[in-house]
Amino acid sequence: MTGRVRRWALAAGLAGTAALMVAAGTGLPRFGGDQHPYGARAVAASLRQQTANTISSVNFDQRALDTLGEESILFGSVLGTVVLLRQTRDEHRVRPRPERVPAALRRYGAGLLPVTLLIGLYIVAHGQLSPGGGFQGGVVIATALHLLYVGADYRALERIRPLGLFELVDGSGEAAYVLLGGAGLLAGSAYLANVLPHGTFNTMASGGTVPLLNAAVGLEVASAVVVLLAHFLDQAIEITDNRKAHR
Numbered sequence: 001m002t003g004r005v006r007r008w009a010l011a012a013g014l015a016g017t018a019a020l021m022v023a024a025g026t027g028l029p030r031f032g033g034d035q036h037p038y039g040a041r042a043v044a045a046s047l048r049q050q051t052a053n054t055i056s057s058v059n060f061d062q063r064a065l066d067t068l069g070e071e072s073i074l075f076g077s078v079l080g081t082v083v084l085l086r087q088t089r090d091e092h093r094v095r096p097r098p099e100r101v102p103a104a105l106r107r108y109g110a111g112l113l114p115v116t117l118l119i120g121l122y123i124v125a126h127g128q129l130s131p132g133g134g135f136q137g138g139v140v141i142a143t144a145l146h147l148l149y150v151g152a153d154y155r156a157l158e159r160i161r162p163l164g165l166f167e168l169v170d171g172s173g174e175a176a177y178v179l180l181g182g183a184g185l186l187a188g189s190a191y192l193a194n195v196l197p198h199g200t201f202n203t204m205a206s207g208g209t210v211p212l213l214n215a216a217v218g219l220e221v222a223s224a225v226v227v228l229l230a231h232f233l234d235q236a237i238e239i240t241d242n243r244k245a246h247r
Contacts, residue, residue: 042054042057042058042062045057045061045062046058046061046062047201049061049194049198049207049208049210050198050199050200050201050206050207050208051128051198051206051207051208051210052128052129052130052201052202052206052207053127053128053129053130053131053132053133055131055133056127056128056133056207056210056214057128057207057210059133060128060133060207060209060210060213060214060217061194061207061208061209061210064181064192064194064209064213065181065191065192067213067217068177068178068181068192071173071174071177071217071220071221072174074220074221074224075170075171075174075220075224077224077228078170078224078227078228081227081228081231081232082167082227082231085231085232085234085235087234087239091239091240092239092240093234093238093239093240094238094239094240095155095238096153096154096155096237096238098153098155099152099153099154101151101152101153105150105151106151106152107151108151109147109148109150109151109152110148110151110152112144112147112151113144113145113147113148113151114144116140116143116144116147117141117144117145119140119144120137120138120139120140120141120142120143120144120222121137121141122137123136123137123140124137124138124141124214124215124218125137125204125211125215126204127210127211127214127218128206128207128210128211128214129202129203129204129206133214133217133218134213134214134215134216134217134218134219134220134221135217135218135221137218137221137222138217138218138219138220138221138222138223138224138225139221139222139225141218141222142221142222142223142225142226142229143225145157145160145161145226146229148160149233154233154237154238157233161226161230163227163230166223166226166227166230167223167227169219169220169222169223170219170220170223170224170227172219172220173216173217173218173219173220173221173223173224174216174220176216176219176220177213177216177217177220180192180209180212180213180216183195183196183209192209192213194207194208194209194210195208195209196208196209196212
């Protein structure tokens with residue numbers, strides 16, 4: 001194919017894409033109006049499924065398959081990072097020396113860690129009831145553990161962060177979401193369909209599969225962020241090129 005043909009093919013593809021975008025845009029509801037069909041339908045669906053937090057209802061019920069894709073992107077990113085940043089034969093590991101941390105900062109980190117961890121668990125557990133959920137709560141949980149790195153040193157963080165266990169939990173969270181989707185097929189419905197009893201509105205036992213999927217995401221996100229930061233911190237603190245070490 002010549003350069004001229006490729007340019008014409010590109011122009012035709014761009015023109016077709018632009019036409020589709022314009023057609024889609026003209027079919028949208030009027031901006032700034034008092035009618036919001038998508039919002040109204042999402043709220044009505046969340047009420048039918050007894051899920052007080054409409055956002056979680058959208059994420060884990062109405063478009064749960066999209067959420068599986070988003071979770072898998074994070075899982076794949078962590079897997080790629082583990083492979084790319086693995087220790088090679090021309091590198092060796094040097095144990096970092098203990099850091100001297102001011103007493104006030106040490107007390108602050110030690111006191112804030114359990115509070116932040118509790119907040120993260122609360123956000124995950126109440127994702128079907130109030131703003132938050134597995135994605136947000138998972139990041140808060142991972143942040144809580146790293147307060148020990150800020151308030152103490154890297155060795156202290158390593159003691160409470162068994163990397164192999166977090167890698168296992170990361171994969172288990174991803175697998176749990178996939179398997180929970182299969183429950184819909186077993187019940188004779190669609191994959192990731194909300195087939196469990198919906199419970200009582202605005203209580204912990206509500207939303208059907210929403211809190212279970214939310215918890216699976218919380219496990220995966222918290223562990224994924226811990227594993228991701230662990231490999232970057234290892235590269236920055238412990239892994240050294242052998243050529244540099246012999247200089």
